[in-house]
Amino acid sequence: MAVVALAGGAVGMWKVHQFSTPPPVITVNGPAAPEQSTPKQLTYELFGSLGDGGMLVYLDIDGHPHRVDLTALPWSHTETTTLTVVSGSISAQVHGGQLGCRMLVNGIVRDEQSDTHEDAHVMCRVKSA
Template identity: 40%
Template sequence: MKSAWVYGVVFLVLGLTAMFIARLRLSEIQDLAIGHSSRPPVVGRPIEKVVEYEIDGPSGLPVRLSYLDEQGNAKDVSTDLPWRTSLRTHKLTLATGVVAQSEADQVSCRIVINGQARDSQTSSGRFAAVNCAVPVS
């Protein structure tokens, strides 16, 4: 019992120290030494991106093409010229690309992003093939 007061004083000092440190850490002091930093900037929702793929050539001729969808997966299509599709995404970055080959003497591809043509290629000759690609950020 004689030394019980020593334990009481030690617990009291430790408790007061813990309360002081907690008060400092929860205060609005902008001091990196005690674990505070400025708040990160608020990031809103990314703007919507509209990606349009276009394959043109003599109307009605067959074309085989592959394009990257909004998930980055390749989609294979067999159809007739001309061909168009569009994708909508809110992703920050997106790889886009389209490859096409046709029996036509001339075929062209174009990628339009938010109404602005970003890549356009034309190929001519027997079994013409084109490739358009644009990294979107």
């Protein structure tokens, strides 16, 4: 009987000690500094024969559309950002017989299209770079 009493007392003391021990301390680190991103350049290029004129629409790096009435080719436009992801697009039509577009990110061609029909139309885009 004494053994049972001692065993019961030992289990009771162990449980009391278990419940009286403070919980582990959880530490929270402060926010990490954002990664330095390298500036990215997005370049829109249009080339070919203008013929009697043409028009282009491009979507800038902020997602805003811009319309340009073409008076001469080649045409180009460059934008720079520190965003980690860059996207944009260009769509153009001319009354000539040849048209091409090209989109570059940091000088590397990401999309290039061409058309050789009357009233040529092209579209280039960079979804994520």
